[in-house]
Amino acid sequence: MNNATPLLQLSSIGKQFGGLGALSDVSLHIRRGEIYGLIGPNGAGKTTLFNVITGLYQANAGEFQFDGNSYRACKPHVLAQAGIARTFQNIRLFANLTALENVMIGRHLRGRAGVFGALLHNLATRNEERAIARRAHELLHYVGIDKPGQTLAKHLSYGEQRRLEIARALATDPLLLALDEPAAGMNATETESLKTLLQTIRASGITVLLIEHDVKLIMGLCDRVAVLDYGRKIAEGIPEEVRNDPAVIAAYLGGGDD
Amino acid sequence: MLGYAMKLLTQPTRFAFWLLLGALLLLPFVTDALLGRGWVRIADFAMLYIMLALGLNIVVGLAGLLDLGYIAFFAVGAYCYALTGSPHLALAFPSLFPGGVHLPFWIVLPLAALVAGGFGVLLGAPTLRLRGDYLAIVTLGFGEIIRIFLNNLNAPFNLTNGPQGISRIDPIKVADVSLNASQEIFGITLPSVHLYFYLFLAFTALVIFVSQRLEKSRIGRAWMAIREDEIAASAMGINTRNLKLLAFAMGAMFGGVSGTLFAGFQGFVSPESFSLMESIMVLCMVVLGGMGNIAGVILGGVLLALLPEVLRHSVVPLQQALFGKTIVDPESLRMLLFGGALIAMMLYRPAGLWPSRVRRRELDTDEAAETV
Structure with missing residues (x-):
């Protein structure tokens, strides 16, 4: 283009x-x-x-x-x-999942593993999962959220929630x-x-x-x-x-x- | 290789795993010796319920789609094997199936899973836009429709044999050994219920494995995203329609597998095994145990499957000893306890007996926030 x-x-x-x-x-x-x-x-x-x-x-x-x-x-x-990735005016995070999981879900459409990949857990799937987690960590660091693996999205501060939404949107490339x-x-x-x-x-x-x-x-x-x-x-x-x-x-x- | 095996055996979690496996393998003999003959059969049924509860956990616990007609898929699986593994079709349509169908169990099982999965999609497709209570009502209706169909499809042509059900279903065979007769292995005589116990144990292990793999995958995360916020999930590129259908189909397949095993084990199916009460029972196992947590769901399944039997074996003798006759029927007492337990759960442990790690943490934090 x-x-x-x-x-x-x-x-x-x-x-x-x-x-x-x-x-x-x-x-x-x-x-x-x-x-x-x-x-x-x-x-x-x-x-x-x-x-x-x-x-x-x-x-x-x-x-x-x-x-x-x-x-x-x-x-x-x-x-x-x-x-096109977006955030929401009234924050719509996946509230009961961790910050890390939120961003990993943002990676969903850049991944390919389906049911069979999940069941077999073959090399391609494991590599993909690792890449997703690594990218999610990078993005969280990029927007300035640490301790992402343990904290539920809803327990982050307001400003962090806004930035987490941006990280999740960025995860879709x-x-x-x-x-x-x-x-x-x-x-x-x-x-x-x-x-x-x-x-x-x-x-x-x-x-x-x-x-x-x-x-x-x-x-x-x-x-x-x-x-x-x-x-x-x-x-x-x-x-x-x-x-x-x-x-x-x-x-x-x-x-x-x- | 041996060193590797030793290492596996010596790690604490692995050790616990082998211990559990050993205990489970010995369980039928222990119950026979300590509690009496009937308990292995009860354990067999408990495992069928656990498989159902784990299947429903995918739909309700992971994808957040409240399904009150889940037992329909159990019925579909059971009738798949009942029709293809019994003389019923030969009797009902002598010209079409002169010798009966009698497909082997291991061919019917995957087909039944697929058919049940197809029914899952059939239920899912018209309900894609519904959530919460609206979805619950439609799924409840679906469950009843299946049961009523099974009840009434003895006319104009006798497909299901109506309320009498289908009997003389072929027993399950493993490597040409029928599980319906006692077998002698290594000098130990294993009665039929023991053989089914080990078969169901293997299937339960498989179902647990599949559940776990799904939960910790890209698909499982997408389901949880839909549960948490469907609009945000679709804005993140998740095709919510396909993934909801997939959740319905996967859950239904678990139900279908469990139903097929049930039909082979019982040798008889009738529509009354698939009432709304059964759907609610399975849902209670999921909710009581801990929605979204596999270990919790298993715990819920074990408790609720055992409760009526424990009552039957304790309440009746107790009343006999005290009053000389049975005043309160254990069946009605079961419902009383059941209702009481559910109310107590909602008040004191809303996330279930064994909540998933995230939900537990969330409740802890809420409590901490309250005390501040």
Whole structure:
């Protein structure tokens, strides 16, 4: 795939729940290697768009291309296989499994051992299991979680849980890492270390899509930003442009009618 | 080679393993000597239940799919062998099967496992979107449908012989030796129940081995992920549909194997062995013992399979001695104790008698958190 084509290309995406239009005519593209921010007031459709991209919802209209292939109406696991990994706004870890097991499950789709592999426990399976465990340890170290084999995911601190979700998503070897409000509820120090982590991830060649309420984080981190309001894209561009866009200011401060 | 064997024997866990194996091999003789003749047969049934409980543990304990009709797969396995290993088909359809089918047990066993697995997929496919209580209701219905079919398929054509069941099922043969008659090996006379005991012991060991391998594998992790959070699991690239069907199929295969052994052992099957009570019994073994933990499930299976027999052998003589007659039927006392035990478990040991290591740790931490 050549580097000039965008990694993700959305054309006129629409999504309705019953008669309620949550998204209409949203088009955007994310280039390889950038950090792309998605902001907007509450209820603007950010998470809906995010769920469409990750396959949790199916779009009613529009085209969705990822890495050169079309993926409309695909299940989440197909998109994960294609290279889209995500985290959740309200953390969804496998709470009663250890941190290590959580990340090992993230490796699932890069493994091949099936029932027969499990039963025979042959050389290929043993090697695969070892590789999975090694990679999981690496990733936990990468996001800064130690003691992973013993601690249940739900007993980690809030910031660690957020980072564990990122490690689990990275375990799928994604091309695009999609983060749904990763800094929500974090204090200033935790946000700062998250920012560093995301920059490291981008430097390793993974494209990042970020939904965030923390405008400061978005402005300091993203290469380009799109703004959603009432299910429509009202602005897109580099952070400085977007910040000064009258439509964006109106959307955030109200008074768009006058 | 010898040195290697010695090393294996001398490691503490290996030593415990050999000790356990020796104890289990001697168990039928010990119970015969100490408790009386009937107990080996009870142990045989206990092992059939353990196999069932381990199969259900895959569906409920690992994949988190509450199945209240699990006994249906036991029934499918049992009837597979009952139909292919008895004169019933020859009597019911003389023109189609003039001499009866009489397939050998070792051919029917894998086929029955596959058929039961197929029924597992059949149950799984329409219930993929259901969870928790909704799934429980549908699976309960499925279990009843199978039983009612078996009960009523004596008309218009007599496939299952209805409530009378199918009798004269061929005994299981191992290397042309029928397990239905006493055999003399190394000068020791082994009655039929002893022979079945060793056969079932081997199968239970196999089922435990398979359970353990599955649990500690990529597939087992994916099942646990589905149990914990299905949406997150699918976002991590796990094909939840296929893996749920696989869990239903694997669990059903265990049930089918156990059912086939049951039919060969009993020589007779009828629909009343596959009632809803039996499904609940197996589920209780899993829950009481410790959901998701193989050792716990085995413990639950042993306890619940032995409980009615222990009661029968203690309650009746006790009442006879005290009052001169039997006032309370051990069967009804069993249900009373059973209900009481379940309530006590939920109050004091919600993770089961022998919880999995993770669940134990989690409860410990919760307690620690409460005391802080």
